Amino acid sequence: MSLLNSLLNAVRKKDPFELLIEPYIDHLYRLAFRYTNDQDLSEDLLQDFLVKLYPKYEYIKTIENLRPWLAKSLYNLFIDQIRKNNNDPVNNSEKEDALASFVAESPSIETLINNEQICNKMAEAVSCLSEEHRTLVSLHDIEGYTLVELTEFFNTPIGTLKSRLHRARNKIKESLILMEPFSE
Secondary structure (H helix, E strand, O other): OHHHHHHHHHHHOOOHHHHHHHHHHHHHHHHHHHHHOOHHHHHHHHHHHHHHHHHHHHHHOOOOOHHHHHHHHHHHHHHHHHHHHHOOHHHHHHHHHHHHHHOOOOHHHHHHOOOHHHHHHHHHHHHOOOHHHHHHHHHHHHOOOOHHHHHHHHOOOHHHHHHHHHHHHHHHHHHHHHOOOOOO
16 A cells, blocks of 8 residues: 555656746747647647756746746747748748748737627738737737836847837737728
């Protein structure tokens, strides 16, 4: 009986890395899905990310504000994978899919706006933004990151982020104004 209890206790104990990362897994998956817009690709991205993080556990546990650090690291891995695919002529269609999916509309926008036309127009307007502006709008307006958290993420002063966010929103607004009126 003692052997059975010791085996059960060993199975029940979680790895310290898992305990540290587990509260952020859902958030990281949502970010990965937003970047790839594909369930399989987002799971692969998250798995690759966790595999790279695991050996760095000692460093990771010393990070004071882990959520933005994890988000930035996941984003960097995503960009690295896109760059790798850009250099691989075999994966041209995958490259285009990954870049197009990065701009895809957010499920949270769909829940707030039931009108499919508005969602399509909004996604089209967001797609006109630069990659940096798309990421900033996505993280701040959709994911709910504060500007203070985003200063760590982008390694940019808060005033610069405010002006970039303002410019990005204005570009979205201008794009929506220039589009055809919504049909009712």
